[in-house]
Amino acid sequence: MKMLLKKSRKNQNYIYRNSKKESLTGWMFILPSLAGVSIFYLIPFADVVRRSVTEGMGVRFVGLRNYITVLENEAFLLASANTIKFMLLCIPLLLIFSLLFGVIIKSLNGKAGIYKTAFLVPLAVPVASIVLMWRFLFHENGFFSMLAVSILGNPIDFMNTDLAVYVLIISYLWKNTGYDMILWIAGLSGIPSSLYEAASVDGAGRFKQFFYITLPNLRGMLFIIFILSVINSFKVFREAYLIGGNYPHTSMYMLQHLFNNWFVALDIEKLCAGAVIISIATSALIIFFRNSIQGGK
Amino acid sequence: MKFKNKIVHIILILFCLLFILPLLMIFSGSFENQSQLTENLEPVFKSVNSESKARWYVIPMYPTLKSYVEILFDSPEFFIMFWNSCKLVFPILLGQLIVNTPAAWGFARYDFKWKNTLFTLYIVLMLMPFQSTMVSNYIVLNYLKLLNTRSGIIFPAIFSTLSVFIMYRFFKGIPKTVIEAARMDGAGEFQIFVTIGIPMGAPGIASAMVLGFLEYWSMIEQPLAFLEDKTLWPLSLYTPDITPELTGVYLVSSVIILIPTLLIFLTGQKYLEKGIQASGLKE
Known part of the structure; x- marks a missing residue:
């Protein structure tokens, strides 16, 4: 690899003379973006970190006091617990569900365009469009409740009980299955077909092939899809907000609700400490995912 | 079988x-x-x-068609919100095109000090949820007096790094020989970007734009937090107090909200799929 790099450098040099010019050109291309990213994200985030260890006005140093306040805050604990519980339930479901359909659609060998479209359509549906539909499906006098009457004998209210979180899970699965499926199909396409041919010569059946060839080869993809699914799971706030408003049923109360309410109260101390905590948690997840890929290779 | x-x-x-x-x-x-x-x-x-x-x-x-007639002629506020959405989404996409396309090209085709560190930073930013950037956004918007204005939504969105990452993947795929040939013909670096990079990376640019449109047409978190003035609210925040008697109008509004994204989706599905795949390539 290094040899190759050296070689291509050498080739470039007679056109290029020096790499200083190359580096300067590179900087020129990214400069507008970098300036904006710095102004709108990096510098203010540094300020947030500073404010998270100071008093409201950002002058007096208070150590970790703001962090302790946030971590002891009941609403924060409720919202974190809900968010984590939601992720633990919905992400494995989504990964399995989308892998299943990815494998099936891949096995149809390109004659599956219409199915892909159907699975991807929910991605294009703005949340504001489906609020009434969701109410029709999940209200105590709605569709699923009627289904429950015919199976269990009594109606179920999904909107205003602990079951509210399942409304979010169904929304999430409905919306993201297509996205993850496309990623799985990309991963599946990367597995050389010679592996399968060799396996069937050895007499391995479909299930054996799936567990001994498909799954191990999708390992790198799994972590990427996992991360993207986590990111998309934060967006379920959109459904929660449009269905339940600022204060939905407690089982639907997510971190974003809490942040919005702190924001309305302009509670900068809590907001800053909270933002740093969320950033650290997300970064930890990303580092975990990068290491896992390298470990898996 | x-x-x-x-x-x-x-x-x-x-x-x-x-x-x-x-x-x-x-x-x-x-x-x-x-x-x-x-x-x-x-x-x-x-x-x-x-x-x-x-x-x-x-x-x-x-x-x-009565409900359609009703919303087309009797609900001015609905159309104000429709235009509000357009006035947010199109400047954002145009800005991303102008700023992020060259950035992706710079990352993909040049070597320079700090490049890898910077790119990792871009990836981390792309993966951060809104909760972790919300206060920083607020602080800078407050400082720049952009709170409660459209620009306050537009500028942070332009510099979101996801589109850089997606276009980067496509620019990276352009063969080196093509670019070196152009250099030998004496083309300048900017000229190479315009005449080779943009045409050959067009599918990547389209992917970033399709994904961006779907994202920003239904954005809720940012306008909800930073636009106090409800006359600036985009369509994605349209939640009338629905009553049984207004369900018809509401359903028509749902259809109208849906049509632009559905059209973009159906014409750009190929690019959407490519964009999704690009978001999943490992770096």
Whole structure:
């Protein structure tokens, strides 16, 4: 690899003379973006970190006091617990569900365009469009409740009980299955077909092939899809907000609700400490995912 | 084998129907007569369990365009919000095009000090949820006096790094020989970007734009937090106090909100798929 790099450098040099010019050109291309990213994200985030260890006005140093306040805050604990519980339930479901359909659609060998479209359509549906539909499906006098009457004998209210979180899970699965499926199909396409041919010569059946060839080869993809699914799971706030408003049923109360309410109260101390905590948690997840890929290779 | 295949198709068709059913019902409901809708949907507006249950006819009982006429002629606020959405989404996409395309090109085709560190930073930023950037956004918007203005939504969105990452993947795929040939012909670096990079990376640019459109057309978090003035609110925040008597108008508005994204989706599905794949490539 290094040899190759050296070689291509050498080739470039007679056109290029020096790499200083190359580096300067590179900087020129990214400069507008970098300036904006710095102004709108990096510098203010540094300020947030500073404010998270100071008093409201950002002058007096208070150590970790703001962090302790946030971590002891009941609403924060409720919202974190809900968010984590939601992720633990919905992400494995989504990964399995989308892998299943990815494998099936891949096995149809390109004659599956219409199915892909159907699975991807929910991605294009703005949340504001489906609020009434969701109410029709999940209200105590709605569709699923009627289904429950015919199976269990009594109606179920999904909107205003602990079951509210399942409304979010169904929304999430409905919306993201297509996205993850496309990623799985990309991963599946990367597995050389010679592996399968060799396996069937050895007499391995479909299930054996799936567990001994498909799954191990999708390992790198799994972590990427996992991360993207986590990111998309934060967006379920959109459904929660449009269905339940600022204060939905407690089982639907997510971190974003809490942040919005702190924001309305302009509670900068809590907001800053909270933002740093969320950033650290997300970064930890990303580092975990990068290491896992390298470990898996 | 043939029989097995048929079963697979039947299962797939059933699930696909399940996925598009909400859409079909919104469309069919928007053509339903209001009094029929009121009767069908009144039960889901009561807070207690009632004797009557909600119904939704897949094919309208009394098809009519009345609700469409009503929203087209009697609801100015709806159209204000529609334009508000356009005034946010198109400047954002245009800005991303101008700023992020060259940035992606710079990252993909040049070597310079700090490049890898910077790019990792871009990836981390792309993966951060809104909660972790919300306060920083607030602080800088407050400082720049951009709170409660459209620019306050537009600028942070332009510099979101996801589109850089997606376009980067496509620029990276352009063969080196093409670019070196152009250099030998004496083309300048900017000229190479415009005449080779942009045309050959066009699918990547399209992917970033399609994904961006779907994202920003339905954005909720940012306008909800930073736009206090409700006359600036985009369509994605349109939640009228729905009553059983207004369900027809609401369903028509749902259809109108949906049409732009559905059109973009159906014409750009190929690019959407490529964009999704690019978001999943490991770095």
